Amino acid sequence: MVNPLLSLAHPGVYGIPMLVLVGWRGEPGVRDEPQHKIMGKLQAGIIQAMDLACTELPTENSEALEALEAAAAQSMESKTPHLILVRKDTFSRYTLEMAAEYDKTLPMTRENAIRVVLKAGGDQATYVGTTGFLSRELFEIRANEYGGDHSQDFLCVGNMGHAGSIAEGLATHMPSKSPVVCMDGDGALLMHMGSMATNKAENLVHVLINNGMHESVGGQPTAAAGLNLCGIARDVGYYPTAIRVRTEEELASAVADAVAQPHSGPVFIEVLVKPGVRADLGRPTTTPQGNKVR
Structure with a gap:
């Protein structure tokens, strides 16, 4: 501003x-x-x-x-x-009506998709989570289902749109070129879309979890529904893989393939999910400094 x-x-x-x-x-x-x-x-x-x-x-x-x-x-x-x-709290809460064209029949939520990515990517990968609900869900899944081990994750807080660039930096300097999986959101990606053109690390797996809205900051719809994001990814150098998936099986297969095989460029996987977040979703119990040094 x-x-x-x-x-x-x-x-x-x-x-x-x-x-x-x-x-x-x-x-x-x-x-x-x-x-x-x-x-x-x-x-x-x-x-x-x-x-x-x-x-x-x-x-x-x-x-x-x-x-x-x-x-x-x-x-x-x-x-x-x-x-x-x-x-803060000057305005009362307002529930935004969902856009009529949004597909509410999609089988996965964002939280489902995160679970699939973690399981398919396995212990060999490092994970970067975008800001907002996604990183909160990632933290809670690790706390409840992985024994509280957050050592493979970097949670972006407050730096909306920069997860892809952070993941690219990690991938470029990762010993033995082990895979780095960026779990991004459609609103965050659109905010700094130009960074996609400079993402060149062949061990970068860019997973875009697209629910069509800025769910963490009010639920406003994004422009992602009208864009061919896989086509854009291919045009700026995500090669040879830039695909769209909808089901857990498709996502698991795409992530497993991306982390298992060497590629000639970064991989882009767009996951279409329905909106929604648990009412009892917690927040990270570690500090940003604690997250950084893990």
Whole structure:
């Protein structure tokens, strides 16, 4: 957010009026996840350094409307962005209606797919899990079904879209070129899609678990449903394998083949799954630092 505001919309450049909603995760004194704490601690200072007007959004509806109207007027008059700071839990929960075109008959959930990948990939592989529910499910599966052994896993927290690049780096420097399996999400992949073009390690197995939505951050649909992601993967160098699977049997076969045989380039496996997450899903009980040194 900082770069486009300062290099494009700031009054010192184009001077474009706009209201910008800024969430305040990790606010000091408010309980939150570790990946939000540093940003939350620094956020007020960053906003001040940007030299842009900022209004905290009130929680009462009429006061919030007045604050937004005043901020919009200030933004238009001064031709500058106006930041609207939103504290955690300001908004009530909202259940998004699923897109009508989404295939709810798919046999697997994301959690099912993770189990299949771990079993088919086996102990020889290293695993990178994308941020959000996927890494939480991966951690819990290891805790409950693998005796709490997380030594083969790197969990991405708070760095949405970078799992593929992290996995590529690990694969490039992995002794004896043992396989590295990246379990990615469709929303995360689309966020930094350009990194696919630089993924060249032949021991990288990129498993895209596609449920068609940003499930970890509100359930908004992604653009993935209208894209030929396997075709894109082939065009940017995932070779010779870029396939789409739907069933546990297809996924197990594809992963087992990918980790067992040497390839001339990275492998891409798109797994179509239905959305859904367990209500009792826990969170990792280790710290990010603890995860790093395993």
